[in-house]
Amino acid sequence: MKEFLTTIGLEVHVQLRTHSKMFCGCGTSFGAPPNTQVCPVCLGYPGSLPVMNREAIRLTVLAGLMLGCRINPFSKFDRKNYFYPDMPKNYQISQYDKPLCLGGAVEMEVAGHCRRIGLTRIHLEEDVAKNLHMETWSGIDFNRAGVPLMEIVSDPELESADEAMAYLQTLRQILVYAGVSECNMEEGNMRCDVNVSLRPAGQAALGTKAEIKNLNTFKGVHAALTFEIARQRDVLAAGGRIIQETRRWDADTGQTYSMRSKEEAHDYRYFPEPDLMPVALPDELLQQWAAGLPELPARRRARFVSEYGIPDYDAGVLSAERAIGDYFESAARGSRFPKAVSNWIMTDVLRTLSERSIPVERFPIPADALAELVELAENRKINSNTARTVFAIMLAEGGRAGDIVRDRGLAQVSDSGAMDAMVRKTVEENPKSAQDYRGGKDAALKFLVGQVMRASKGKADPQMAADMLVKLLGRPD
Amino acid sequence: MAKSGWNTLAAHELRDCLDRGECSSEEAVRSVVDAISATDPVLHGYVSVDVDGALAQAREADAARRRGERGRLLGVPVAVKDVLNVRGQSCTCASRILKGYVSPYDATAIARLRAEGAVFLGRTNMDEFAMGSTTENSAFGVTRNPWATDRVPGGSSGGSAAVVAADEAIVALGTDTGGSIRQPASFCGCVGFKPSYGRISRYGLTAYASSLDQIGPISKDVEDAALLFEIMGGHDPMDSSSLEVPMPAVSWRNGQGLAGMKLGLPREYFVGGMHGDVDRCVRAAVEECRALGAEIVDVTLPHTRAAIAAYYIIATAEASANLARFDGVRYGHRAAGVSDPIDLYRQTRAQGFGAEVKRRIILGTYVLSSGYHDAYYVTAQKVRSLIRRDFEMAFTHCDAILAPVAPTAAYRIGENRDDPLQMYLGDIYTVPVNLAGICGLSVPCGFTGDGLPVGLQVIGPALGEACVLRVGYAYESVSKVRGRRPGAG
Numbered sequence: 009m010k011e012f013l014t015t016i017g018l019e020v021h022v023q024l025r026t027h028s029k030m031f032c033g034c035g036t037s038f039g040a041p042p043n044t045q046v047c048p049v050c051l052g053y054p055g056s057l058p059v060m061n062r063e064a065i066r067l068t069v070l071a072g073l074m075l076g077c078r079i080n081p082f083s084k085f086d087r088k089n090y091f092y093p094d095m096p097k098n099y100q101i102s103q104y105d106k107p108l109c110l111g112g113a114v115e116m117e118v119a120g121h122c123r124r125i126g127l128t129r130i131h132l133e134e135d136v137a138k139n140l141h142m143e144t145w146s147g148i149d150f151n152r153a154g155v156p157l158m159e160i161v162s163d164p165e166l167e168s169a170d171e172a173m174a175y176l177q178t179l180r181q182i183l184v185y186a187g188v189s190e191c192n193m194e195e196g197n198m199r200c201d202v203n204v205s206l207r208p209a210g211q212a213a214l215g216t217k218a219e220i221k222n223l224n225t226f227k228g229v230h231a232a233l234t235f236e237i238a239r240q241r242d243v244l245a246a247g248g249r250i251i252q253e254t255r256r257w258d259a260d261t262g263q264t265y266s267m268r269s270k271e272e273a274h275d276y277r278y279f280p281e282p283d284l285m286p287v288a289l290p291d292e293l294l295q296q297w298a299a300g301l302p303e304l305p306a307r308r309r310a311r312f313v314s315e316y317g318i319p320d321y322d323a324g325v326l327s328a329e330r331a332i333g334d335y336f337e338s339a340a341r342g343s344r345f346p347k348a349v350s351n352w353i354m355t356d357v358l359r360t361l362s363e364r365s366i367p368v369e370r371f372p373i374p375a376d377a378l379a380e381l382v383e384l385a386e387n388r389k390i391n392s393n394t395a396r397t398v399f400a401i402m403l404a405e406g407g408r409a410g411d412i413v414r415d416r417g418l419a420q421v422s423d424s425g426a427m428d429a430m431v432r433k434t435v436e437e438n439p440k441s442a443q444d445y446r447g448g449k450d451a452a453l454k455f456l457v458g459q460v461m462r463a464s465k466g467k468a469d470p471q472m473a474a475d476m477l478v479k480l481l482g483r484p485d
Numbered sequence: 486m487a488k489s490g491w492n493t494l495a496a497h498e499l500r501d502c503l504d505r506g507e508c509s510s511e512e513a514v515r516s517v518v519d520a521i522s523a524t525d526p527v528l529h530g531y532v533s534v535d536v537d538g539a540l541a542q543a544r545e546a547d548a549a550r551r552r553g554e555r556g557r558l559l560g561v562p563v564a565v566k567d568v569l570n571v572r573g574q575s576c577t578c579a580s581r582i583l584k585g586y587v588s589p590y591d592a593t594a595i596a597r598l599r600a601e602g603a604v605f606l607g608r609t610n611m612d613e614f615a616m617g618s619t620t621e622n623s624a625f626g627v628t629r630n631p632w633a634t635d636r637v638p639g640g641s642s643g644g645s646a647a648v649v650a651a652d653e654a655i656v657a658l659g660t661d662t663g664g665s666i667r668q669p670a671s672f673c674g675c676v677g678f679k680p681s682y683g684r685i686s687r688y689g690l691t692a693y694a695s696s697l698d699q700i701g702p703i704s705k706d707v708e709d710a711a712l713l714f715e716i717m718g719g720h721d722p723m724d725s726s727s728l729e730v731p732m733p734a735v736s737w738r739n740g741q742g743l744a745g746m747k748l749g750l751p752r753e754y755f756v757g758g759m760h761g762d763v764d765r766c767v768r769a770a771v772e773e774c775r776a777l778g779a780e781i782v783d784v785t786l787p788h789t790r791a792a793i794a795a796y797y798i799i800a801t802a803e804a805s806a807n808l809a810r811f812d813g814v815r816y817g818h819r820a821a822g823v824s825d826p827i828d829l830y831r832q833t834r835a836q837g838f839g840a841e842v843k844r845r846i847i848l849g850t851y852v853l854s855s856g857y858h859d860a861y862y863v864t865a866q867k868v869r870s871l872i873r874r875d876f877e878m879a880f881t882h883c884d885a886i887l888a889p890v891a892p893t894a895a896y897r898i899g900e901n902r903d904d905p906l907q908m909y910l911g912d913i914y915t916v917p918v919n920l921a922g923i924c925g926l927s928v929p930c931g932f933t934g935d936g937l938p939v940g941l942q943v944i945g946p947a948l949g950e951a952c953v954l955r956v957g958y959a960y961e962s963v964s965k966v967r968g969r970r971p972g973a974g
Contacts, residue, residue: 048589048590051815052810052815053589053590053815053816054570054576054578054583054586054588054691054692054810054811055569055570055576055588055592055687055688055689055690055691055692056590056688056689057687057688057723057724057725058725059722059723059724059725060725087806089805089806089809089853091809091812091826091827091830092826093814093826096810096815097806097809097810098806098809098810098812099806099809148814275854275855277805277806277850277853277854277855277858278853279802279803279806279853279858279862282695282696282726282803283692283695283724283725283726284725285725285726
């Protein structure tokens with residue numbers, strides 16, 4: 009059977025995290041009752057005019073800087089003309105030939121390989137309203153109309169559904185990191201159009217593409233691509249031709265369907281938006297904005313490995329979310345035990361966050377307090393069980409580990425005199441176990457250590473107890 | 486003064502009378518309403534008059550004045566072209582498609598007049614969506630010229646010019662995209678002023694051609710034009726194209742004459758095509774200006790002949806997008822019995838728009854279409870730059886330009902109905918000013934042999950309003966036709 013190569017390009021629409029809409033002062037919060045966040049401007053009333061939201065420009069530029077784009081020093085807005093009931097003005101204010109950002113790339117890892125997917129451009133536009141279809145009538149909710157929407161267009165360089173998925177996940181992580189968008193899929197913050205084509209292996213020119221519009225979950229993108237790639241392969245393998253068209257993904261049937269008909273010959277008749285002035289972005293402003301940029305998550309992950317000596321997997325977990333990474337860094341920086349700090353966060357901290365469904369910003373133990381606890385445990389001032397107890401107390405009541413250990417007499421007992429007495433007493437009280445150990449049963453030693461711990465009310469250094477027991481019991485060889 | 490004569494006053498005159506306690510705003514509004522009742526059934530300058538609302542606003546203004554409050558237009562009624570949004574009033578743009586639409590907000594220009602105490606009494610007729618130069622394109626019937634009722638008042642702000650000329654208003658607002666203030670002012674013997682693009686906020690002005698539209702006054706004298714310009718002008722954060730520059734200090738009130746000023750006569754404007762009477766009136770006005778001390782110089786505007794074509798490409802391109810919002814979905818007329826959204830658009834727009842609006846939407850859609858975009862739209866933008874440069878060059882040789890407003894006096898009703906191209910050519914002296922974004926003033930300067938008014942156009946550079954108003958004021962103060970009213974002989 010003939011082999012085919014797949015080429016995919018993505019257009020990702022991302023709602024920006026601004027308080028107000030792109031061209032008016034209306035709010036952008038999700039879930040408000042229909043048509044409560046509207047005004048003459050975003051409803052397209054006669055005589056109303058758009059006024060640029062400068063924060064939307066800044067966020068788009070931040071996204072561009074994070075993705076290594078060239079920022080256009082002179083950018084402008086254009087009218088994209090088409091009629092649709094979700095369009096208040098029946099033209100969308102968008103950017104045609106002078107977008108805010110050009111070039112750039114998303115660097116990602118797929119199945120252990122590094123891939124660099126080039127970007128064509130990032131431009132800014134206004135979101136449209138939402139059509140709601142009831143049984144016998146339709147309504148339009150204009151709350152979404154005019155929300156700032158950034159469109160990120162990739163080069164056609166993705167080669168599989170998995171790569172498309174990885175691209176989206178990496179992109180999402182970067183945008184959330186930069187604070188550009190919440191990228192909340194349920195709220196429609198991120199939506200995607202995919203272009204996909206196949207060509208026989210060995211052929212240089214790309215095949216005819218199909219576009220699948222308005223996919224709003226990553227899973228949907230993956231499933232739609234998987235179906236569409238198989239469909240095109242079947243058509244081509246049977247000697248058929250792919251028609252350039254727009255297709256619709258139906259999540260219920262798991263298939264794409266042709267939407268040709270009226271969609272075909274769109275002429276958007278772009279022309280410069282006369283109601284808005286061009287955007288000039290002088291170097292000094294860009295430098296000022298760039299100064300506040302966070303590190304890329306992938307770069308941070310690598311740095312965590314080299315700087316703190318933690319495993320790559322851990323670094324990946326800790327850098328996945330910007331705030332978790334920040335928490336780790338403020339605990340690990342200055343600590344002599346960054347690996348232990350990492351372990352504590354990977355286990356106890358993350359578990360607590362997920363149990364309580366809270367973001368790390370609301371985690372009760374400050375990073376420096378966690379670092380102090382780790383310090384005590386690693387210096388064997390307290391044993392690991394005590395450390396967990398102290399952690400629980402800090403979680404419930406707050407306070408510093410050192411104070412808690414002192415006030416509650418939780419310091420590890422490692423005084424050899426006291427330990428010696430406890431070990432001897434334990435052996436005397438458990439002759440059977442002592443016998444068993446001498447007879448070769450390792451489990452018996454564990455039991456005896458447990459008894460020492462019990463006698464010490466958990467404060468004994470378990471390693472020290474075991475060492476002393478082994479010495480005292482003197483197993484015959 | 487006779488109690489019935491308040492309606493004949495200019496705004497600044499009425500305001501002074503009100504301040505001196507010679508009359509109340511209520512009396513003034515009543516005298517205007519009486520005039521409307523007497524002559525508007527014939528002229529049809531208004532599409533709607535809110536008598537009760539205006540009287541209520543007038544009484545409020547009287548009460549405010551009694552409390553010692555003052556305002557530059559406190560209690561003065563202002564007529565508003567039906568294209569500007571006034572909160573709570575209809576705003577049909579003389580189109581069936583906006584029937585039933587009530588403005589939820591005040592245009593910035595309206596809000597600024599309101600803050601000075603203006604009373605909003607009625608809405609004036611116009612060509613539908615400001616597309617036309619006769620008001621014949623109104624969906625609600627033509628307005629007649631008070632000087633000759635078988636003639637048009639000009640347009641598109643024909644209603645505003647007619648009601649000011651007929652003393653059915655104290656002062657009125659118009660909008661000027663290609664001459665729509667200056668030409669009807671000229672046809673009706675009023676003063677009409679189009680400030681530079683960006684001087685007066687367009688927020689609340691229903692857009693025809695966004696890069697050309699500008700609000701301005703139509704008034705009985707130049708002083709009123711300056712007064713309304715000063716009130717409405719200045720930066721508005723709601724309009725990104727409004728300029729962030731200080732308003733000029735209008736200094737003509739102190740100075741007399743035009744000594745030391747250079748006024749240019751564009752060579753290309755005074756050749757062929759102009760009606761003999763218009764030519765005679767304008768040349769006589771030029772001589773008056775020379776007598777006032779101005780030096781008259783020859784200037785050239787070589788790209789004038791391309792202006793009409795460029796204008797009708799740019800204006801219609803922008804209009805095709807601006808008028809797309811009238812679709813029956815959110816407000817205004819909605820066609821009944823439609824099958825789907827596309828059908829809704831088709832039927833609503835087919836029923837709602839008049840012939841000239843449809844013509845311009847189709848033209849604008851065509852010039853932006855792929856394959857034609859560069860040949861038409863891009864070329865027109867280049868021509869626009871050349872015209873702007875023409876004026877910049879000309880203004881290195883003179884302070885202001887004197888010109889006719891239109892090649893003829895008012896047309897007969899129906900005269901050009903079947904020949905839009907001929908009609909478009911009548912805009913030749915006004916559209917270049919809009920394309921260049923500069924300012925122009927129309928001042929009455931004479932009459933044709935048939936007794937029809939003729940206007941003199943004073944054109945100034947961008948932000949040159951103070952200079953233009955000074956020239957207009959100086960000329961007006963010596964003009965023999967100053968204050969002439971229809972019917973007064």
